[in-house]
Amino acid sequence: xxxxxxxxxxxxxxxxxxxxxxxxxxxxxxxxxxxxxxxxxxxxxxxxxxxxxxxxxxxxxxxxxxxxxxxxxxxxxxxxxxxxxxxxxxxxxxxxxxxxxxxxxxxxxxxxxxxxxxxxxxxxxxxxxxxxxxxxxxxxxxxxxxxxxxxxxxxxxxxxxxxxxxxxxxxxxxxxxxxx
Amino acid sequence: xxxxxxxxxxxxxxxxxxxxxxxxxxxxxxxxxxxxxxxxxxxxxxxxxxxxxxxxxxxxxxxxxxxxxxxxxxxxxxxxxxxxxxxxxxxxxxxxxxxxxxxxxxxxxxxxxxxxxxxxxxxxxxxxxxxxxxxxxxxxxxxxxxxxxxxxxxxxxxxxxxxxxxxxxxxxxxxxxxxx
Numbered sequence: 115x116x117x118x119x120x121x122x123x124x125x126x127x128x129x130x131x132x133x134x135x136x137x138x139x140x141x142x143x144x145x146x147x148x149x150x151x152x153x154x155x156x157x158x159x160x161x162x163x164x165x166x167x168x169x170x171x172x173x174x175x176x177x178x179x180x181x182x183x184x185x186x187x188x189x190x191x192x193x194x195x196x197x198x199x200x201x202x203x204x205x206x207x208x209x210x211x212x213x214x215x216x217x218x219x220x221x222x223x224x225x226x227x228x229x230x231x232x233x234x235x236x237x238x239x240x241x242x243x244x245x246x247x248x249x250x251x252x253x254x255x256x257x258x259x260x261x262x263x264x265x266x267x268x269x270x271x272x273x274x275x276x277x278x279x280x281x282x283x284x285x286x287x288x289x290x291x292x293x294x
Numbered sequence: 295x296x297x298x299x300x301x302x303x304x305x306x307x308x309x310x311x312x313x314x315x316x317x318x319x320x321x322x323x324x325x326x327x328x329x330x331x332x333x334x335x336x337x338x339x340x341x342x343x344x345x346x347x348x349x350x351x352x353x354x355x356x357x358x359x360x361x362x363x364x365x366x367x368x369x370x371x372x373x374x375x376x377x378x379x380x381x382x383x384x385x386x387x388x389x390x391x392x393x394x395x396x397x398x399x400x401x402x403x404x405x406x407x408x409x410x411x412x413x414x415x416x417x418x419x420x421x422x423x424x425x426x427x428x429x430x431x432x433x434x435x436x437x438x439x440x441x442x443x444x445x446x447x448x449x450x451x452x453x454x455x456x457x458x459x460x461x462x463x464x465x466x467x468x469x470x471x472x473x474x
Contacts, residue, residue: 117355117433127306127314129330132408134307134314139357147431149357150309152332154408175297176406177319177329183406190407222456224405226356226363227370228312228334231405233456251327253297265467276402276413276456283463287445 117142118149131155131190154231157224158201159188161281162213162238168258169285170209171278175253184257184267185275186282188233201236203246209256210245213238220284224276233277235284261285297322298329311335311370334411337404338381339368341461342393342418348438349465350389351458355433364437364447365455366462368413381416383426389436390425393418400464404456413457415464441465 118139127134133153141147162170175182189204191197198216206212213236220235248254259267264282273279298319307314313333321327342350355362369384371377378396386392393416400415428434439447444462453459 118357129316130328132330132332134332136309137357141431142433143430145430148310150312151358152312152314152409154405157407176403177298177317178331178408178410179403179406179412181406183403185406188407220459221451222454222459223356223359223363224456225334225409225411226359226361226365226455227368228358229332229405229409230358232359250323250325251321253322268464268467271401274402275406276404276460279400279402279463280456280459283459283466284448286463286467287448 118147121146150228152229152231154229155190156197157188157190157231157233158197158204158236159186159233159277159281160201160205160213160216160236160238161186161219161285162205162209162211162241163289164211164241164258166258168260169264169282170211171257171259172208173255173257181274183275184273185278188277197234198236201234201238205238206244206246207248208252208254210243211238211241212244214240214242219288220280222277222280235277235281237285237289298327301326330408332409332411334409335370336377337368337370337411337413338377338384338416339366339413339457339461340381340385340393340396340416340418341366341399341465342385342389342391342421343441343469344391344421344438346438348440349444349462350385350391351437351439352388353435353437361454363455364453365458368457377414378416381414381418385418386424386426387428388432388434390423391418391421392424394420394422399468400460402457402460415457415461417465417469
């Protein structure tokens with residue numbers, strides 16, 4: 115670490131879910147380079163299994179990519195909220211379930227070449243139906259998939275979201291058993 | 295699809311690897327909302343196995359997240375280049391190996407809530423040593439990992455990059471065998 119040294123930083127945009135800054139840096143070689151950085155609040159994603167052992171996915175339109183995607187429930191931390199609180203809130207908003215058992219299992223960056231976004235992945239169990247209202251600008255449908263069909267979902271290309279692929283793979287290796 | 299209808303679009307930044315636009319949309323409910331979109335060229339990532347069957351990872355500083363990460367080789371398409379050509383070029387630049395066998399295996403979005411970035415994942419085999427010069431602003435070290443230790447890498451939290459987690463999981467299920 116510490117190879118690239120910032121010499122100046124310009125914030126070009128401060129928005130609702132992202133900020134944009136462009137930094138000038140000096141490389142270890144002494145050469146200069148530009149670094150475009152999208153600042154994004156920490157986010158959470160929740161791999162939740164319902165009382166019947168099925169995994170909850172949400173289907174929603176994603177404007178940026180002009181597609182409807184199947185993803186695990188996820189969302190962005192709000193000011194003053196811990197990632198655990200965000201995970202519980204987002205799961206309730208998007209699926210109606212409150213998790214009585216919530217465990218952090220993995221942390222990863224979604225696109226470290228330009229974005230600060232980090233996702234904290236939680237595993238949620240012992241779900242209790244206690245819905246919260248969805249965000250006004252979200253239109254989300256819940257799907258439940260059987261763990262037995264997970265490999266088919268992953269193999270078929272139906273899952274086109276990186277955090278969901280990472281989470282379902284984690285599940286296959288750690289929860290579903292039979293792989294070790 | 296087609297639920298959110300664009301009513302206006304403002305390009306706020308056109309940069310080196312990303313553009314930023316902010317669109318006003320009408321939701322299916324008739325309400326209005328803002329959509330912040332980072333435009334990013336299609337990218338590729340390469341899961342390459344060397345002649346000894348080890349998987350090639352690259353270690354590099356990621357300025358945006360202020361960390362040194364272990365990732366599979368990856369990069370952005372250049373104008374006029376197919377994703378297959380990008381995959382072959384990036385692998386040579388970052389590891390020195392030219393793949394004689396390159397197969398597309400998966401496509402996914404890294405952060406569909408705000409970014410258009412899509413990654414096309416290739417599996418590369420039959421590697422021939424034929425290095426290309428690295429980009430002047432990249433400082434990359436190659437690591438080789440044994441497929442037997444993949445689960446440990448994934449379980450230990452040492453891999454903190456979503457595309458790399460997705461790719462290594464794909465490998466475990468499709469290539470390494472013994473899981474079906």
